[in-house]
Amino acid sequence: MFVVTGATGNVGGEVVTGLVDRGVPVRALVRNPSAVAPVEGVEFVQADLTDPASARAAMSGAAAVFLLPGYPGLAAAAAAAGARRIVQLSGGSAGSGDGSNAVTKYLNDTEAEMRDSGLEWTVLRPTAFMTNALRWKDQIQAGDVVRLPFADVPLAVVHPRDLAAVAVVAMVESGHQSMVCRPTGPAVLSLEEQVATVGESLGRSLRFEAQPNDEARREMLKTTPAPYVAAFFDFYVNGSIDETTVRPTVDDVTGRPPRTFRDWAAENAHRFAS
16 A cells, blocks of 8 residues: 555645556545545545644555654654654755755754654655646736746746655655655756746737746745744745756656656646636
8 A cells, every 4th residue: 555645735645646647556645535536446524634643544554654844743654554664755955964054954854853753765755846836826927927936046946746756656666765766857947937938838929027036935924934034035035955956857757758847737737727
């Protein structure tokens, strides 16, 4: 049995699909199984990731588990449930030891717990997801201007399906244990280039505008706790994270090149329109 947390999310959902395509039994942990459409080969099980006891019961008998970061006790629950292997989603800033950055701290804590579990492990530290562009949906539906912060920070954004493909290989196959994998997309793109590509997929000429840092901070604080806003400014204004390096990880692990942002935009054009 292969267990996936965050099974209805951008990455977890792709991990479930990838495992089903492999023909292995899948147990997907979700908050409300009755609200999820049935999928052949997938057992949907209720679990609260903030409650390690409920997650432990759901991970019983797992050959491998895919874990989201930031949920204390999950790795220990997997070990107590008799799992053999953890594939841990993390982030690019992990491993720096910087406890002053709220995001980096919870990633570091997650990885430390994973290692302390005594199970076989693989860590995934991807670049930013292509699906982050979906945050622009309201602006795109309202007009042709997309106004975004951190305009001068290029990113080697990764397709969640490629990240999931790396995760599936690490879950199912041997030879990827005690490794830190860093999946990236195939090219470094500015936000302006990403906006233009989404516009092409929609048949529209979108215009990018850079949002000043002070305005961005005020907007982010309306919906995001202050320590996490500070973390993002540390990443993208202070430059404490590098997401500009293109790595061959996806090709090396899966045997196929990573998908482009143009691929992603074409696949998801309907999500901006609906």
